[in-house]
Amino acid sequence: MSTRIAISDLDKKVIKSLKAQLASGYKHDDSGVEAIIQAVRLGKIRITRERDLINMYDLKGDAFNPEVNPDIPADQLKREERSFEARIRRSGAWVMISEYWTGRYWERHGDMMDNIIGGFVGHDFFGSGYELQVMQSALDGYNSQELDNAGFVIDPFRKAA
Numbered sequence: 001m002s003t004r005i006a007i008s009d010l011d012k013k014v015i016k017s018l019k020a021q022l023a024s025g026y027k028h029d030d031s032g033v034e035a036i037i038q039a040v041r042l043g044k045i046r047i048t049r050e051r052d053l054i055n056m057y058d059l060k061g062d063a064f065n066p067e068v069n070p071d072i073p074a075d076q077l078k079r080e081e082r083s084f085e086a087r088i089r090r091s092g093a094w095v096m097i098s099e100y101w102t103g104r105y106w107e108r109h110g111d112m113m114d115n116i117i118g119g120f121v122g123h124d125f126f127g128s129g130y131e132l133q134v135m136q137s138a139l140d141g142y143n144s145q146e147l148d149n150a151g152f153v154i155d156p157f158r159k160a161a
Contacts, residue, residue, distance in 0.1 A: 005043040014047050014135060015040055017126040026129065036135045044152075045100045045138035049125075052093040052118045056085060059093055059119060084121075091122030096130075098138035102145065103155035109141025 018033050039045045052059075062068040064081035095118035099106040108115050114137040117130050125131070146154045 005041070007040060007043070008046065008048075010047045010049060011040045013123065013126045014131050017131050018135075020127070021129070021132075029132075032136065033132060036132065036139055039139050039142065040135070042152075043101060044142045045098060045135060046106065047131075047135065047138075048097045048099060048106075049094045050097065052095045052120070054093055054119055056088060059088065059121075060084065088121055094118065094120045094122075094125065096120060096125045096134060098134040100138045100142035100145075101153060103153045104157070107141060109137050109144075115141075 015037050018037055022030060022033055036045070040047075060081065064077045064084070066072070066074040066077055069077060095116060097108065098115045099108055101107075115134050117125070117134055120128070142153065148154050
């Protein structure tokens with residue numbers, strides 16, 4: 001009897017996005033991407049998200065500034081800006097965080113710049129190209145632990161017994 005691990009909708013989206021990037025040729029590291037997909041499916045690593053506290057002005061940057069975008073009519077930029085602001089209000093801005101399982105709790109690996117990336121509106125993270133980077137950080141953290149012969153983390157409390 002096999003135990004099926006339930007994965008979150010965010011993890012399913014990461015898997016789908018990584019597979020699409022491989023199929024399109026955007027990502028070329030087949031074995032690395034497959035290792036990440038397998039680790040997510042086995043519950044070794046995951047992606048979570050938190051509200052991004054970035055303000056609207058910083059999120060927009062110069063994208064809608066007519067002086068920076070002289071080739072786009074100012075009225076079009078204004079419409080696009082209002083549409084972007086409405087999208088942020090509807091979908092939110094998010095920070096994506098990768099984590100790995102320690103046998104007792106979820107942990108973040110390495111420098112904050114390796115496993116956390118923010119400024120994504122709605123689900124724009126998926127398909128951005130950053131999925132591999134943040135998930136690889138989580139897998140590196142997972143693999144840095146003591147693992148059994150099957151590649152699963154050894155529960156630190158059981159090891160001591």
